[in-house]
Amino acid sequence: MFSRRSFLRAAGVGAAATAVSCSVGGQQEAAPPSTTAPSAAPVPTRPAAVPPDFDGLRKRLGGALRQPGDEGFDKARQSYNPLYDQRKPAAVALCTTSDHVQACVALARDSYLPIAARSGGHSYAGYSAPEGGLIVDLRGMSAVDVRPDGTAVIGAGARLIDVYTALAAAGRCLPAGTCPTVGIAGLTLGGGLGVLTRKYGLTCDRLVSAQVITADSVVRTATPNNETDLFWALRGGGGGNFGIVTSFTFSTEPAPAVTVFQLSFPEGAAAAVVGAWQEWTVNAPDDLWSTVVITGGPTPTARLSGCFIGPQTALNPLLDRFIVNTGKPSNRFVQQKSYLDAMRYFAGCAQRANCTPDSLPRSTFAASSRIITDPIAEPGALVDMIDGRTDMDLLLDSLGGAVSRVDPSATAFPHRKALGTIQIYQKTTVDKQEAATRSVAQVRDALGRLGAGGGYVNYIETAMPDWGIAYYGPNLSRLDSVARRYDPDAVFSFAQSIHRA
Template sequence: MPVTRRTLLLAAGVGVASAALAGCSTQRPAPQPTSSTPVPPPPPTTTTAPPPPDWNALRGKVSGGLVLPGDPDYATARHGYNPLFDDRKPAAVARCATQADVQACVAVAAESRLPVAARSGGHSYAGYSSPDDGLVLDLAGMADVQVRQDGTAVVGAGARLADVYAALAKAGRCLPAGSCPTVGVAGLTLGGGIGVLARKFGLTCDRLTSAAVVTADGTARTASADSEPELFWALRGGGGGNLGVVTSFTFATEPAPELAVFSLKFPAGAAADVLGGWQGWIANAPDELWANCVVHAGGSPQVSGCFVGGSAGLNPLLDRLVAATTQPTNRFVRDQAYLDAMRFFAGDANAPRESFVASARILGAPLSDPAAAVASLSGLSGVDLLFDGLGGAVARTPADATAFPHRSALASVQIYANAAGGAQRATQEVDQVRAALGNLLGPSSYVNYIDPTLPDWATAYYGGNLARLRAAAHKYDPNGVFAFAQGLTKA
């Protein structure tokens, strides 16, 4: 009885990374930093018109190929995972296979002052990763995963979680990350990385030890605690699309544990009771337990999750939840190996493209009136609220230790709407629910559910870390090469 992809579709988030199916290999190392000569950015105050991009010259420098309008595969190359953005028409799509490819592209974008965005391996929440008349860097070809003997994993920026989990499991290792197989590791990590092992092992960004980055001046840098420490700080929660293009990530992993997965379905109409009981239950749960509470508009609520350890330790905890809520109509518990447990949440890694609109809020403390949150879905259909538990190891890291600011929160709250009935309707419904939850929970939001219509987005995403993030962005991208509507730099 696996949890469906729709139920837990967006449980980790991907920042502004967009979709492309990427292969994965444990035989070849992910792209590593190369030495380079910095490419001077354009003068910030010049009034001279920038030169047009020399696409023919760039085509000769991008080993994976450059796709332009009029090329036979342009219609396919310009599309990401979410069909809502199929109308975007970038000036070119560069299929980057090496860090040198990325450097060449950034140099052209800087010189010609073109919008530029990296598209990683996962799905996307906004169209920022496919700018009209801009240059898209498709990193799907940089998806290798190498697990070293010391337990560190070097992961290419185009890898999706399905590939990462498989490679780690083969080596007997694990990484706290998301639940959806089409999430790209790049966007997930750069925005923080909420996932099914976060309470035990922390956010995905907490496991990052270094990153290979191409910054706006075309320089290939290694960001770590000892090299470019301010850039390293900003990359851990500062959001995808900001500060530079990360081409590979090095993570500290853990031995893969045995897990018990579970799913409890409750009667329709019990959502307020279930949410109220869940929030007190997860707040006092051991680190080994992660769970979310899913409230469907007009449907039956559900609590799903996993436990680091066996079902013998999990079942008494589930009994406490039932005692605090109501008797479920279905209770499923199963002991599983690490990879099987990740696949339990994943659903179909090869599912077709899907149209959706999403946003988020942050639940700082238990709601005094859970029914009010449930009422935000009143009269709607096809809209879900997914309360993903935080706490545990996430909360033991100070809020200013990384750029991710929501360390003390009880949960993130995904607002997800299937857009099969049209993008306008789905967007209006998500905006409506987001505003209602804002009145109940406050204005904070999670950048990995990036939302183009979110009011005061910068403070909502970054809280008390905003000023430091803007300073880092100004240092590494003073001319706004990577600027976009909700970016940390301005053109």
């Protein structure tokens, strides 16, 4: 008998594949053969694969299955990033119920077919578009129900701008990402960074329970008191490793007033801005979140932006303290907004009358990440590495605050004590993909030499060195055990899955 992985290799089928530049939007997040993921144990013998019964699945879905040649298939298979438009899945299942998802998992398990869940389709590595596989599209499961006790039940297919709009209508908020089309599922499963994290924690820190379809097609409810290992793993263990989540329940907070800000600095100030930011963010109150964006080119430039939970009068002294070490910015913008208007501002929707996921454009990019555990001793070297790299940004996002007060082993997200993250983001075109990927890798490795190691799984990259340790750190071994328990036959196996049979 073949193992599932052996079968897929023999058939010439690519591994399954979702995720987040904006951030992450799918549930499953290829890599070089050498990684530090746990070595694979022998896979139990499985029955021989059966041909996938797509006609039967189509009936189970009430006709909502798209295959090559069907009307709407080409649109349905698209990811957020056009770099992956060449991927050809065998089918896209447009699911609206848990029963639909169960049927998809059963078909994939019995036929050894690659399977990937998709909510926003933002996988940086394109893992939500498995070649020759089954895409489980969850965007028909996107309801947001805010309950009287302040908890919010959110379908796995909901995207962030719709989540924020529904929460704000009820006077509530949830710490999450900024890109409006990112899916709540991929974001949460990888941890969930955003502009309110220092105040309210990661998105996964607000998770109360999750409904999950595991590899045996069973619906499980993971909570702090039920399926506890699974609940632990879902909070930062990355998408696509343990099953397909169909619904999340979160605790929320009263929606606050938010003051947004941006300081733009003249050419030549970038190194001073990075150096000042590292010291400033370490000593900042939890109410303050910030990011420094270094834009490459002939002379790299820098801007500081972020938000403050509170009035403008309380923020301005903090900004004044920052510019003591940088010099006067060339532009200073500070404005108090409602919670929803602040989220629209960060989403780039402030000037858009229509800011719905389907109305917004896609983006073509290559990306990776590093983690700033300790301050970078040579800010000038960081700036120099993108000198001349047109259309590349380094985004330094602050952590700390509420994130740091959770033990690194309490959830699967390991980077609790880090100062911040660095996202390497290269705009590109399909015909320049190879050069863009190479440029990103060069900067990623250079950052490693400056002491910024590791990586954020929601910015997953196919060529990340030692990806298992980079993304999961000391939590990798436990995650591997959870994956093997809930998916012993590696139904959800893909190139960077934790359980790589």
